[in-house]
Amino acid sequence: MGETIVTRFAPSPTGHLHIGGARTALFNWALAQGRGRFLLRIEDTDRARSSEHAARGILEDLAWLGIDWDEGPEFEGRGGDPRSVGPFRQALRLPHYDVCVERLIAEDLAYPAFETGEELELLRAAARKEKRGFRYRRAAGWDREAALARMAAEEHVVRFRMPQAPVGVVDAVLGNVEFGEEHLDDFVIRKRDGFPTYHLAVVADDAAMGVTHVLRGQEHLNNTPRHVALQRALGFPQPVYVHLPVIANPDGSKLSKRDKDKAARAAVKAAIAEAGEGARERFAACVGAEALEGWLGDKRSQLEPALLAELAALLELELPCIEVEDFRRAGYLPEVVCNYLALLGWSPGEKDAEDRDLERFDRDFLAERFSAERVGRSAASFDLEKLGAFDQESIAGLSDADFYERWSEWLTRYAPQALEREESWRRRFAAMIRTRSRTLADPTASAGPGAFAWLPDDGYAFDPKAVAKFLHKGEPAGHVLLTAASEVLAAVEPFEPDAIEAAVRELAEARSVGMGKIAQPLRVAATGGSASPPLGETLAILGRAAVDRRIRRCLGECAPA
C-alpha cells in the first residue's frame, strides 16, 4: 500500500448523532480501514451550544454502530493519540489556531474588524432589500496601522481576506466546481470570544492531523472554496474532497432534528382542532403554557428532547427516527443500520449469487469495497420500510440464542420491566416471536405480534370484527365450538404446543369441521384478535390457567346478542 489515507469524522457536540452524520462517519471509517487511519475530532468551538454530555453521547452512538476510531477521544478502548497530533477537542487547541491567525495577519492576509453583530445585521437587511447578496469586504481606504492599534484595545473579530479571484474546488464525486470571486467575501476566522470559526478550525486541524481525505455532506460544498483559499494562504496541502449527497425526508426536504418537532407540532394542532381547548390545557400542563404557545407559533423552535418525548407519549405519537439513538431505541440492529446507511448514496455495484444487486453486506465488506468513485451525486431519501425489511431479515437469520441475547440487551436498556418475567418464559417467547419481529422492540410493542402475552388476562379487548366473524357467524357458531374446546383443553396433558394442537385437531375431526373453525375462536379468546403465532404455541406460552380464564371472559363478554 502506497500512501496512507487519513480520514476523520468531526461532529460538533450539540446533541445526539444525527443519522446523516452516522453515514458520514461510516464512510470515513470505511475508507480508512486497511488503508490508513480514521480519527475522531470534536468540533466544540461554539461555546454556547457544545456540551460534554453531547460529546459523550456521540461517542456512544458511534461505538454502538461499530464504528471505531484509531485516534481521538478515548472511549472504552477506542481512540488515543499515537502520533501526538492531539488533543482532539478544538476547545483545547486554541493556541494552535492563534498561530495561524497571527501568521495571516502578519502577512496581511487577515485583518481585524470591529463591526458589531447588529451593525452587520443592518447591512445584510439592506442588501436583501436591494435584492443583492451581502458580501463583507474590507473598505478601500483601509488603514492597517490604525486597525492593528485598535485591535489591541478593542473587541474584534478577525477576517480572512478572500483572494480576488475565482476559486476552483476539486471534488472526487462532483468534479471541478468553480466559485466566482464576486460571491466570496472576507469571512470571520476568529470570533470575538477568541475561538476560531469552523472554517479556520477544520483547515488548521486537518492539516495538523495529516488528514488526506475529507468526506462530508454536500451541504458543505459552498464552504469549500473558503477552505481551499485558507489552505493556500497557509501553505497547507489540500485533502481530497468527497461530498456526499444529502439524506432527505420522504418529502424531499433535508432530514433534520427539527422534524421531530414538526411531527409533534402537527399532531398537537390536530388534537386541539379536534378536541378543543381541553386538549390545549393538557399539553400546556406538560410543557408549560407559555412554552407551548411559543413552540406552536414558531415553526423553527425546538422543544427539549425530554419534553418532546413526553408530549409524544401524551399524543400516542411515534416521533420520527432522526438520531442514531432513535433507531437504537426503536430496536434496529446496529449492523443493519450501517448496512442500510451504506446504500444511501453509495452502492457496491456488484451482483450476488442469484444475480441480484448485492445489497446485504457487513461492515467488513463495506470497508473492503468502499471507494469515492461509487458515491452518487443525487440526494437520497430515507426509507424506513426498507430498513425495517432488512432488519426483519437479519433478525430472522439470528439463532434463537443470539436473538435472545440481543433482545435481552435491548430490554435492559429500554424496557426493563419486561425482565420481571422468568428467563425460561422469555426464552420461549423470544423463539416464537422472532420471525414475526421487525425490530427488537416488536416483541414487547403494545401493537406488536406478541402483545397478547404481556397483557393481564382481563387486560385486552376482543376485536369486534374478529368476534363477529369467528364467534358469532357460522354453523355451528364459534362460541359453541369454543365452549367445547375449553373442555378439551382442560384435559390436555402436557399443556404444550404439540399436545394442544393434537387435541384441537381431534376435536375438529370429531365435529367434522376444519381446524380453523376451532383455532380461530380460540385465538380470538386467548389474544383478542385473529392473528398470532401457531395456536399451540400461543396457548402454551400463556399457560392452562390463563387460557381458561381468557376463554371464560370471552364467552361472558362476547356472547351472541
Next chain:
RNA sequence: GCUCCCAUCGUCUAGCGGUCCAGGAUGCUGCCCUCUCAAGGCAGAGACACGGGUUCGAUUCCCGUUGGGAGCGCCA
C-alpha cells in the same frame, strides 16, 4: 433574491453510446402454502422530467427549460 449541486419505477439504486420495449431491492397487488399472522414460493403493475443538439445510434455526451435540494452566520 444570489451562488452551488442534483434529476432512471412511490423509495433506494444498477446502467459509465448499441447487450435496455431498462435489471435488482423495498413497498404495492394477486395466487400457492396454511388454524391465523409471519416466513417461504410464484406471478404482476410500476421509471429513463421536458426540449434541442452531437452521433449511424442516446437512459448514457453537450446546451437549455422545468422541477427539487443545499448554502448565503462572530453555527458547524
